[in-house]
Amino acid sequence: MYLVAHIDQAICSETACRLCTQYCPEANTILYDNAAKTAFVAVDRCKGCEICVGICDDLAKHHAIKMIMITDLKDTFELSKEGFRPESWTGQHP
Amino acid sequence: MSFKNMTITPGWEKYMTKEYVDLVERGPYGKQKKVSEMGSFKEVLEEHPMCAGCAMTLFIRLTMVGLPNPEHTILIGTAGCGRLALTQTSIPFIYGNYGDTNAVASGLKRGLEVRFKDQAKDVVVMAGDGGLADIGFSAVMHSWFRKERFTTIMLDNEVYGNTGGQESGMTERGALLKMAPKGKLFDKMDMIGLAQTSGVAYIARLTPTNPTRVASVVRKAVMIAREVGPTFIQAYTSCNIEYAIPTPKVLDDAREIESKRYGFMEIISDEAKAYLDSIDTSKKAKK
Numbered sequence: 370m371y372l373v374a375h376i377d378q379a380i381c382s383e384t385a386c387r388l389c390t391q392y393c394p395e396a397n398t399i400l401y402d403n404a405a406k407t408a409f410v411a412v413d414r415c416k417g418c419e420i421c422v423g424i425c426d427d428l429a430k431h432h433a434i435k436m437i438m439i440t441d442l443k444d445t446f447e448l449s450k451e452g453f454r455p456e457s458w459t460g461q462h463p
Numbered sequence: 464m465s466f467k468n469m470t471i472t473p474g475w476e477k478y479m480t481k482e483y484v485d486l487v488e489r490g491p492y493g494k495q496k497k498v499s500e501m502g503s504f505k506e507v508l509e510e511h512p513m514c515a516g517c518a519m520t521l522f523i524r525l526t527m528v529g530l531p532n533p534e535h536t537i538l539i540g541t542a543g544c545g546r547l548a549l550t551q552t553s554i555p556f557i558y559g560n561y562g563d564t565n566a567v568a569s570g571l572k573r574g575l576e577v578r579f580k581d582q583a584k585d586v587v588v589m590a591g592d593g594g595l596a597d598i599g600f601s602a603v604m605h606s607w608f609r610k611e612r613f614t615t616i617m618l619d620n621e622v623y624g625n626t627g628g629q630e631s632g633m634t635e636r637g638a639l640l641k642m643a644p645k646g647k648l649f650d651k652m653d654m655i656g657l658a659q660t661s662g663v664a665y666i667a668r669l670t671p672t673n674p675t676r677v678a679s680v681v682r683k684a685v686m687i688a689r690e691v692g693p694t695f696i697q698a699y700t701s702c703n704i705e706y707a708i709p710t711p712k713v714l715d716d717a718r719e720i721e722s723k724r725y726g727f728m729e730i731i732s733d734e735a736k737a738y739l740d741s742i743d744t745s746k747k748a749k750k
């Protein structure tokens with residue numbers, strides 16, 4: 370089992386600063402939901418490095434990202450299953 | 464390649480992989496994407512096996528966003544960590560032998576100029592410090608002396624990462640590594656100074672601490688190489704494995720090294736500056 374980044378959307382959507390997306394080393398891993406104005410994580414791509422946590426805590430000062438055991442997450446988003454389809458991202462990804 | 468070559472024949476979309484369709488429909492081709500739009504467009508980089516939290520991975524990702532015309536670009540790399548990601552982009556990649564990247568790039572660029580007279584094709588070499596400053600050193604220097612029109616990007620992790628931690632010419636004096644257990648005895652090579660001496664039109668040194676800057680430096684380097692002459696980017700892209708940097712601290716390390724000895728620096732020739740100004744003015748005139 371391993372940890373992946375998880376974004377608290379209630380906190381993130383207050384500002385939706387998009388900083389974490391720019392610093393995640395992995396491509397198309399922290400995605401941006403335009404409708405819900407929040408970032409969210411494609412768990413199949415997250416390598417658990419925790420860089421985004423430092424960015425959200427220290428640079429953005431929003432504390433919206435935590436590392437969570439993958440088995441403790443429900444209804445995760447996987448890019449390999451769903452593809453990159455922003456028009457279908459409407460806040461349903463927890 | 465060109466965007467036309469990539470587009471899917473009508474009716475065949477359902478037979479193509481999701482990733483391919485997404486790339487064609489929601490990728491960066493023909494519309495320069497900004498760093499601030501990351502997370503909202505399909506990137507040219509796919510999944511790859513580079514280590515978790517690797518700063519080199521981040522730098523490569525940002526470089527792909529900075530490329531002015533990914534659909535008209537060819538990447539050249541070689542053995543070393545970077546090619547593990549570079550081969551997973553939708554940009555044609557040539558795997559040069561370790562040492563000959565800049566010789567391959569020279570021939571390729573000249574060939575493209577003959578073959579595609581009406582379409583600028585960008586050639587970008589991306590390889591490690593070992594690949595460019597040690598084993599590929601002479602090919603790099605000669606491509607600069609000959610004023611070959613392509614961009615060389617050094618992914619400087621200050622070690623041979625892919626082969627388990629040997630020192631390179633770019634390793635700092637005194638650095639202790641698995642295969643340099645007594646500490647390196649010599650100074651880090653001054654590739655920036657060598658680039659200046661050999662007349663490189665645009666030289667930049669940076670770290671990935673500022674994503675927008677990475678993309679803008681890459682864009683400038685590629686544009687200048689198109690019209691003026693060779694360009695060189697030297698990027699600190701730490702190896703968290705060989706330097707034992709905990710991954711959550713990778714960017715703290717980059718900030719620290721940046722403030723101590725790897726500050727952002729740009730050296731631009733008068734001709735290159737005039738060229739950049741001219742594209743700026745023509746862009747403004749269009750608006």
Ligand SMILES: Cc1ncc(C[n+]2csc(CCOP(=O)(O)OP(=O)(O)O)c2C)c(N)n1
Pocket residue numbers: 542543544545560561562590591592593594595618620622623624625626631
């Ligand atoms: C001619 C030749 N010599 C040696 C090697 C073995 N080799 C593969 S990767 C590598 C080191 C790569 O170091 P660097 O270029 O700094 O890239 P990094 O892996 O650190 O990103 C070496 C020596 C090779 N592939 N070809």
Ligand code: SF4
Pocket residue numbers: 376380381382384385386387388389390408424425429431432433434
């Ligand atoms: S850094 Fe934090 S607040 Fe900003 S977009 Fe990312 S998760 Fe949301």
Ligand code: SF4
Pocket residue numbers: 373374392393394395398399410414415416417418419420421422516
């Ligand atoms: S933990 Fe690392 S790989 Fe995962 S989303 Fe955060 S920055 Fe990206």
Ligand code: SF4
Pocket residue numbers: 513514517518519520544620624625701702703704705
């Ligand atoms: S060995 Fe070092 S440079 Fe290579 S992918 Fe891993 S962390 Fe990055």
